[in-house]
Amino acid sequence: MRLGLPRALTYYDYYPFWAGFFYKLGIQLHTSPQTNRTIMEDGLKKAPDETCLPVKILVGHLLALQDQDxxxxxxxxxxxMEKNTYLCPKILGLPESVLYAIPREVKVYTVDINWRKGKGLVLKNLYQFGEEIQRTKRQIREAFVEAQRWQKAYQRMRNGGWSFEESMECFEVLAEPVKLEKLGFIGNLPFTEDMDLQIKEKKSNPKIxxxxxxxxxxENYANLNLLQHLKKKAEVKVVENVPSGFIEEKHGELPKKMFWSHAKKIYGAGAKYVESQEIDxxxxxxxxxxxxxSxxxxxxxxKAREQQKPYLVLTLDExxxxxGLITRIEAFLDMLERRKAHESYISPYGKRLDRYSNIT
Ligand code: SF4
Known part of the structure; x- marks a missing residue:
């Protein structure tokens, strides 16, 4: 059996889980190609205007999978994916909200993953899915254990500073537990809770x-190769480099808990970076x-204003x-370098406008 998985949305967080799960079940998981112009244009044409760009891209990938074997x-x-937090309603609405893009003759397999009521409910849903693909409860249980191991291995790679591409290569190309074990990422080693914010190379570049x-x-096509552009001129850290312990710590400082899992992760990592002396x-x-x-x-x-940390917002759409993107990045990086060179000088701009500022 060969199942197609769109290279969009939750692929970027949970592909290793599904790769491990289907590997153990002896089912081939085939991902759609990297986003390209055709995929993007097809998604934009078929998806409703009011939805967000990632969902439009997902629709493009579903269309691309129809040409695959x-x-x-x-x-x-x-x-x-964890207690008391939920994915965004646009993700919760899948697959029904995008079924219109898939011809009726193409079979769509789905399963609900809901940790709200614990592991029991997750397994129950997986058993039901197992009946659909003719797998026993025992096979599903073993596949679930394997899936969790692969997902943890991925998290450990990212916390350890591996790039997204390097980590994914292990699961997409070398997708065999034995090879992952050789790399030292699968086993019973405890997770590191240290965050390696020390950036070792090219010390003179700004650290962002x-x-x-x-x-x-x-998503390099949609973000116009943003990471590659940044890495030419700066040392870059991302959300996934921050271990979950720090995210929980920063989240715990909020007066009210966040409901959405992506927002929680982004806020926790961002708050940690804002406070880090290593990050410019x-x-x-x-x-x-x-x-x-929003x-x-x-x-x-x-938070960045409180800490007088330079902060740039890049808003993407189709x-x-x-x-324009490169110009804004370059201006931001130039500003960081100027700020470093004149460290004692802090612009008084915003002194009276910003009540959160610490400037006295
Ligand atoms: S969290 Fe935002 S970007 Fe992600 S699916 Fe929901 S609306 Fe779209």
Whole structure:
């Protein structure tokens, strides 16, 4: 059996989980190609205007999978990946909200993953899915254990500073537990709770943190190669480099807990970076029309002002042009360098406008 998985949205966070799960079940998981012009244009044509860019891209990938040799499309509904937090309603609405883009003759397999009521409910739903793909409860249980191991291995790689591409290569290309074990990422080793913020190379370059949704930050076609452009001139840290312990710590400082899991992660990582002496500035990669971004972005902007940390917001949609993006990045990085060179000078701009500022 060969199932198609769209390379969009939750692929960027949970692909290793599904790769491990289907590997153990002996089912091939085939991902759609990297986003390209055709995928993007097809998604924009078919998806409703009012939805966000990542969902439009997902629709493009579903259309691309129809040309591939697969027995069906796998599109899980991720409701809650940890207790008391939920994925965005646009993700909860999958797969029903995008079924119109898939011809009736293509079989769509789905399963609800909802940790709200604990592991029992997750397994129950997986058993039901197992009946659909003719697998026993025992096989599903073993596959679930394997999936969790692969996902933890991925988290450990990212916390350890591996790039998204390096880590994904292990799961997409070397997707065999034995090879992962050789790399030392699967086993019973405890997770490191140390965050390696020390940036070792090219010490003179500015050090920045890029915070935003994984499915935009690593979606190179949609973000116009933002990470590559940044890495030419700066040392870059991302949300996934921050271990969950720090995210919980920063989240715990809020008067009210955050409801949305992506927002929680982005806020926690961003708040940690804002306070870090190692980081010269933050870039928030926001998605036009995203409800959770409008809140998280504002909270982080206030925190950055408190700490006098330079902060840039880049808002992406399907109309964003590469030249404008590069100009803004370059201006931001130039400002960081100037600020470093004149460390004792802090502009009085905003002194009276900003009640959160510490400037006296
Ligand atoms: S969190 Fe924002 S960007 Fe992500 S799916 Fe929801 S609306 Fe779209």
């Amino acid at each position: 697969v027995d069906g499309i796998f599109l899980p509904r991720l409701v809650s 943190a890029l915070v935003g949704h994984s499915y935009l930050a690593y 500035g933050l870039i928030y990669l926001s998605c036009f029309g995203c409800g959770t971004d 809140m998280t972005n504002d909270m982080l902007a206030r 109309h964003t042009g590469e030249a």
